[in-house]
Amino acid sequence: MADKSDITLYTTQTPNGIKISIALEELGLPYKVHKIEFSKNAQKEPWFLEINPNGRIPALTDTFTDGNPINLFESGSIMQYLVSRYDTEYKISHPPGSREWYEMNNWLFFQNAGVGPMQGQANHFTRYAPEHIEYGVNRYQNETRRLYGVLDKHLDEKKIPYLTGEKCTIADIAHWGWIAAAGWCGVDIDHFPALKAWEERMAARPALEKGRHVPDPHTVKEVLKNKEETEKHAAESRAWVQKGMQEDADKLRR
Amino acid sequence: MSTKPIRVWLAPPGPNPWKVILVLEELQIPYEIVSIKFEDIKAKPFIDLNPNGRVPAIEDPNTGLVLWETGAVILYLVEQYDVVKKLTYGTVQEKSHVQQWLMFQISGQGPYYGQGSWFHVLHSEKLPSAINRYVEEAKRICGVLEQGLTDKRWLVGDKITLADLAFVPWNDRLDVVLMCPAECKFNDFPRVKAWHESMVARPSWEKAMENGMPKQVSNMEEYLAKIKVKKNTRAEAEGS
Numbered sequence: 036m037a038d039k040s041d042i043t044l045y046t047t048q049t050p051n052g053i054k055i056s057i058a059l060e061e062l063g064l065p066y067k068v069h070k071i072e073f074s075k076n077a078q079k080e081p082w083f084l085e086i087n088p089n090g091r092i093p094a095l096t097d098t099f100t101d102g103n104p105i106n107l108f109e110s111g112s113i114m115q116y117l118v119s120r121y122d123t124e125y126k127i128s129h130p131p132g133s134r135e136w137y138e139m140n141n142w143l144f145f146q147n148a149g150v151g152p153m154q155g156q157a158n159h160f161t162r163y164a165p166e167h168i169e170y171g172v173n174r175y176q177n178e179t180r181r182l183y184g185v186l187d188k189h190l191d192e193k194k195i196p197y198l199t200g201e202k203c204t205i206a207d208i209a210h211w212g213w214i215a216a217a218g219w220c221g222v223d224i225d226h227f228p229a230l231k232a233w234e235e236r237m238a239a240r241p242a243l244e245k246g247r248h249v250p251d252p253h254t255v256k257e258v259l260k261n262k263e264e265t266e267k268h269a270a271e272s273r274a275w276v277q278k279g280m281q282e283d284a285d286k287l288r289r
Numbered sequence: 290m291s292t293k294p295i296r297v298w299l300a301p302p303g304p305n306p307w308k309v310i311l312v313l314e315e316l317q318i319p320y321e322i323v324s325i326k327f328e329d330i331k332a333k334p335f336i337d338l339n340p341n342g343r344v345p346a347i348e349d350p351n352t353g354l355v356l357w358e359t360g361a362v363i364l365y366l367v368e369q370y371d372v373v374k375k376l377t378y379g380t381v382q383e384k385s386h387v388q389q390w391l392m393f394q395i396s397g398q399g400p401y402y403g404q405g406s407w408f409h410v411l412h413s414e415k416l417p418s419a420i421n422r423y424v425e426e427a428k429r430i431c432g433v434l435e436q437g438l439t440d441k442r443w444l445v446g447d448k449i450t451l452a453d454l455a456f457v458p459w460n461d462r463l464d465v466v467l468m469c470p471a472e473c474k475f476n477d478f479p480r481v482k483a484w485h486e487s488m489v490a491r492p493s494w495e496k497a498m499e500n501g502m503p504k505q506v507s508n509m510e511e512y513l514a515k516i517k518v519k520k521n522t523r524a525e526a527e528g529s
């Protein structure tokens with residue numbers, strides 16, 4: 036591999052953030068971590084908006100082959116960049132142009148356009164919303180269950196260990212943090228046995244075990260076992276989510 | 290060897306399939322539309338193609354590939370058929386930025402505009418805080434695009450790419466999401482307005498729309514209203 040990397044990952048402990056640290060660990064690439072403090076709304080600070088105008092994590096900077104910096108945002112495109120540039124041995128991807136490459140993209144988009152946004156809305160109405168709206172809770176929990184059903188059936192019927200076959204790819208990595216946190220939005224993973232087995236298979240990978248604890252320990256599974264802890268975490272997240280919504284609204288009104 | 294038409298499965302009212310049609314039109318790739326009804330999306334034979342039961346899905350007889358998720362589909366079309374790189378770039382740096390904006394479209398614009406129009410138009414009970422959440426988010430997303438278009442006509446480099454085109458179908462319905470008159474929808478976003486208008490003036494969009502909205506309906510709002518009436522009537526019938 037001729038390219039030299041100089042990667043900094045801007046992240047915090049969330050399902051989208053750990054996608055990138057897990058992928059980096061799987062690829063064995065060195066990287067620096069810059070933690071973004073949501074409680075201080077650091078993701079909306081001007082210097083960070085220069086890197087990601089969308090004010091969300093993850094974002095990544097690197098030195099490109101031409102010697103100049105490259106800034107990237109959107110977890111899906113960051114993972115595509117990492118494998119296009121560094122996964123020359125196809126450890127967590129398939130050769131570009133192959134059938135498996137397109138299928139991998141298919142499931143990657145399914146996560147980023149489907150599971151992420153819908154489970155995110157389920158989190159919102161279940162945990163963060165300023166008022167309780169039963170309809171919102173049900174709508175998004177049900178949609179999340181439907182999407183989990185698609186994954187479960189796919190893994191079960193095809194009898195494959197990973198979404199595109201024998202190999203764990205960025206499509207699997209994209210899903211893991213979300214599936215591992217199913218209980219946070221009120222979905223019971225036990226109803227999806229093939230998906231649950233896949234989640235455990237993923238969790239047994241050493242690189243995943245390393246990558247999931249970036250920048251802070253990944254504790255959602257333990258937290259969910261304890262009602263008090265769950266409520267404490269929810270309250271913390273609720274505070275920054277609502278503050279962020281308010282600030283965004285104020286900015287738009289100017 | 291000439292290209293056999295690519296079969297695109299879609300249900301006309303949704304915005305997402307038109308991203309794929311736009312790219313096919315831009316690249317002059319032959320295609321044929323299989324139009325299905327909303328009620329048939331979660332049923333066979335469509336779910337044999339797309340287990341997620343969402344339109345669109347494509348079948349490419351030239352390669353035997355079946356593919357769904359609009360983002361994956363348009364990346365495929367461009368990689369497979371856009372040999373001169375009309376709608377993308379050959380270099381990793383520019384290509385990554387094209388993918389970045391495409392991801393922002395599919396995970397940012399699409400889901401939030403979609404939920405916004407649901408709570409406005411299709412959901413029977415008015416829930417102000419839910420509506421508000423998605424209206425604010427849609428405006429925030431336009432703000433990000435406005436920023437991304439600073440001193441630029443296009444999102445990446447100096448030409449139109451698949452990333453620009455991907456935003457067209459949903460931005461065309463922004464008025465439904467914001468519940469405002471069509472001519473006001475881009476009021477705070479002049480660069481987004483100019484960018485959007487230059488794209489809907491292209492022959493590709495005009496062609497796509499000829500195949501698009503059902504003939505007797507003139508705009509999206511009317512169409513959604515129609516669906517709603519139909520849905521309510523069905524719900525009443527089931528309830529009685």
Ligand SMILES: N[C@@H](CCC(=O)N[C@@H](CS)C(=O)NCC(=O)O)C(=O)O
Binds near residue numbers: 049091092109111397
């Ligand atoms: N589609 C984006 C979603 C990113 C996202 O939702 N990031 C959250 C954390 S998981 C965030 O930064 N939220 C901060 C905020 O909304 O202020 C991606 O995949 O990168």
Ligand SMILES: N[C@@H](CCC(=O)N[C@@H](CS)C(=O)NCC(=O)O)C(=O)O
Binds near residue numbers: 154
């Ligand atoms: N500003 C966000 C704050 C919460 C947030 O960023 N949630 C992330 C998860 S940590 C999310 O839902 N992301 C959606 C996605 O990944 O598509 C909101 O109001 O939803």
